[in-house]
Amino acid sequence: MKQIAIAAAALAALLSASGARAQESVKIGLLQSFSGITSLSGQQTDGAVKLFMKQNGDTAGGKKIEFVRRDTTGPNPEVARRLVQEVVTREKVQLLIGPDFTPNTLAAAPILMEAKVPSFVNGAATTGIIGEKSSYSSRTFFATPQLCRPLAEYAVKNNWKRVFVAVADFAPGHDCEKYFVEALAAASGVLAGQLRVPLSNPEFSGYMQRIRDAKPDALFIFMPLGELSIGILRAVSDSGLKGSGIKIMGTGDITDETYLDAVGDAAIGTITSGIYSTRHESELNKKFVREYTELNGPSPRIGWTAVSIYDAMRLAYDGLNAQAGGKFDPDKFVSFVHGRSFESPRGPVTIDKGNGDITQNVYIRRTDKVDGVLQNVEIETFKDVGFK
Amino acid sequence: MAAVLTVLFNGIAYGFLLFIMSVGLSVSLGMMNFVNLAQASFSMLGGYAMVAATQRFGVPFLASLPIAFLAAAAASVLIERLVLRHFYDTDDLTQVLLTLGLVFMSIAAVTYFWGGSYQRFDLPAWLTGQQDVLGLTLETYRIFLVLTGALLAALLIFGLERTRFGAMVRACVDNQRVAGACGLNTQLIFAGAFAIGGGLAGLGGALAANLLGLDPNFPLRYLVYILIIVSVGGMGTISGTLAAGLALGTADVMGKYYFPQFGGVAIYAATVAVMLWRPHGLMGRRA
Secondary structure: OHHHHHHHHHHHHHHHHHHHHHHHEEEEEEEEOOOOOOHHHHHHHHHHHHHHHHHHOOEEOOEEEEEEEEEOOOOOHHHHHHHHHHHHHHOOOOEEEOOOOHHHHHHHHHHHHHHOOOEEEOOOOOOOOOEOOEOOEEEOOOOHHHHHHHHHHHHHHOOOOEEEEEEEOOHHHHHHHHHHHHHHHHOOOEEEEEEEEOOOOOOOHHHHHHHHHHOOOEEEEEOOOOHHHHHHHHHHHHOOOOOOOOEEEEEHHHHOOOOHHHHHHHHOOOEEEEOOOOOOOOHHHHHHHHHHHHHHOOOOOOOHHHHHHHHHHHHHHHHHHHOOOOOOOHHHHHHHHOOOEEEEOOEEEEEOOOOOOEEEEEEEEEEEEEOOEEEEEEEEEEEEEOOO | OHHHHHHHHHHHHHHHHHHHHHHHHHHHHHHHOOOOOOHHHHHHHHHHHHHHHHHHOOOOHHHHHHHHHHHHHHHHHHHHHHOHHHHOOOOHHHHHHHHHHHHHHHHHHHHHHHOOOOOOOOOOHHHOOEEEEOOEEEEHHHHHHHHHHHHHHHHHHHHOOOOHHHHHHHHHHHOHHHHHHOOOOHHHHHHHHHHHHHHHHHHHHHHHHHHHOOOOOHHHHHHHHHHHHHHHHOOOOHHHHHHHHHHHHHHHHHHHHHOHHHOOHHHHHHHHHHHHHOOOOOOOOOO
16 A cells, blocks of 8 residues: 555656646647548648648747647547547647547537637538637638538529539538528529438439439539548449539539549549649648648648648647747637638638638639649639638 | 439449349358358458559459459458358357457558558449440449349359359358268368358459449448348348349439438338348348
């Protein structure tokens, strides 16, 4: 018993010593999916952090940056809650990047509020998850309406008046469907028909025939990242729907660069709305793409997760630099970040002063082969699209 | 009318795809009485072998299919010799847990060697697009699937269920000691049966990759469908697997066409109905 008490005392001394040393450093929690079906976003997270550290060094505001990296394994709110609890109470992180996915973000919010840990939301696009109930959070990703509304306007402007809407049958899909149908009605377009595709769906041909029967001018698609996006684009091409003159549109998920090559030529001509393309024309983006690829290799390709994490790092460093010398103050940090505008590789970005959500340009892109590689080429810009 | 016939054809083609995916498990279950969920991993392996052969070494698509078969067959013999043969006498639950563990290991292994991304490959031009057949516009790849699936079914039904080799395997499974005493090399026969089951799974993966996509999570994503087809068809009958594939494939596509609001529920509803009606599957024998 005595030995245990001595050991415990020694351990406590050790812990408090390391706690004292931690004064000169800032710990950033990194909660993303590093394994499982969604591990590609984790790979991009590592790649973006590595690149940012290489470009900007490992200190900000005179403090050394340390990372506490944890794997959320996907949309698992109970895992996310446990991990947030752990990094906040045990590891004492001062900042948090993540967790990804809407359910995880919601599970984390109360803990972050109580512990006053500013966080950067990435990989969660649901409207309204940033704001009152998580006033220490900022979003560097995008909000669903940002991508779903502009395409309705674009379609009607191009005289594709009758639009068929196909979404994945889960909450984000229902959200996107609602925003798109609203925007379509507002632009006086016509809803030619709609359907919801189950999340586990290897077979699209019945849906394709249904869409063909409705004779729309255009088809709008919202699918989550992954095999559903690949499957529906291939089905649209194989079934001859694309060849019949129906325009194929969707949010940027369906032609995400991380698997665009796997979709293959079936993707050519698809019109998508996105926040980031590696082909975005700006000096900053060219440098970003070049240095990212040099550091992390060409595969997997850069998707929007990489940019979202990179921007979170930018804000974290700027916020820390702004309070250089002093003790870390989370409230000062949040009031610095909220309301901030800066140039991102994706274009100009503003973190909302009121609630920390994001306002940014949304680009209409056309998928094309550029120098033998499939790319999302930006053809039109909707400037400063809000998050509501 | 043309629309209905096209949908029906697509359903049949999807049915053949389900059959091709599941027949490997059906063979190993029926002949060996061994619940090998790792068949889904052999499917994935076949897919990756096809992609590696066509993309990296420039092998034509058709020639890559036997390669996929052989690669998966070799892997399944290796696994059978190293691991599975020690578990022939155990109960179903042990076999399920063991082979499910192998599935997870295969996912990690494939991620290690090929990365987590979806694989890219391009079909030859003659397999893409549409063809006009009897006034219907049909997808070329689906026509190819129907022909390949029908050929495979014929080969298996006449070549495996009704041959001496099939009888030898059944003898070994029923009573290994007596079969051995009659002069059969039981170890070799088990390995051979496993090679055929694994090879078929590999072939299925290579043929399915175009429609289903290919990434390390392939086995977990499609294992459910494989299990549904095998249990609806009846454990281990090849004609039963074919019947189940065609029935459920058609039900799924027709359901999605006529009642899209119910999503993909048709395939599950049909499964429950069949299992209530015939608990041992369409063509299943009482075990």
